[in-house]
Amino acid sequence: MKKIFLILVSTSVIGILFSCTKTDDQPDVIVDIKVSKEGYKPDKIYINRGDVVLFRIKAVDEGIGDDYSQEYYGHCFYILPPYDVMVKNIKKGETKQVKVKMVYPGEFIFTCPYCSGIFPTKGIIYVR
Template sequence: MRKIFLTLVSFSFIFLTGCTKTEDQPDVIVDIEVSKEGYRPDKIYLNRGDVVLFRVKAVDEGIGDDYSQEYYGHCFYILPPYDVMLENIKKGETKQIKLKMIYPGEFIFTCPYCSGVFPTKGTIYVR
């Protein structure tokens, strides 16, 4: 019984400390557009602890608009430790994700689909 309780406690601990997704109300809304020209804005300044709603709109077709393929459009991927991704954002579509910015530092975000060809990279600064 005690062992089960300790296991539950450690699972909750991992969940609370390791997960940046949240159901809290956002403190900040960040609207981003992505195209073959890159992200706009490509520098985002946030405070540690902010709950941030990222709304990412694709303004062109990215790697393609064949929606029968596994990959199309653009992405918004924040590298670890955030390690979250919005995938397959179609031209004209907005996808959103809400995160609690628990890690301070500088974090690259990119489109894994097209960043080898287009300048789809940016930086989030959390202080």
């Protein structure tokens, strides 16, 4: 009985560690976010666990710059691990999107690593 329990727990942990949260599933919720040098609007997002969320991120300004020949430009949207989801190089006026299945409960930071040391680009997703 103890071995069966350990196998079940191990399998569950491995499944959680290696589950992919990006998805092509139909969204349950759509969240529109604007990012600028002033930060994200909204910067607090409340989601139910298990929902598939379509995040639509629009850059309101040029972020770290509009030199598109560089590797990094504009803004980005990054949900820290365990989600580890990144949308890169959002140009001023452009909207990019990503669908994420919110499988982990708790509070998760999203940020723009490009701007984080320069501008107040940070928010929190609350998954309940």
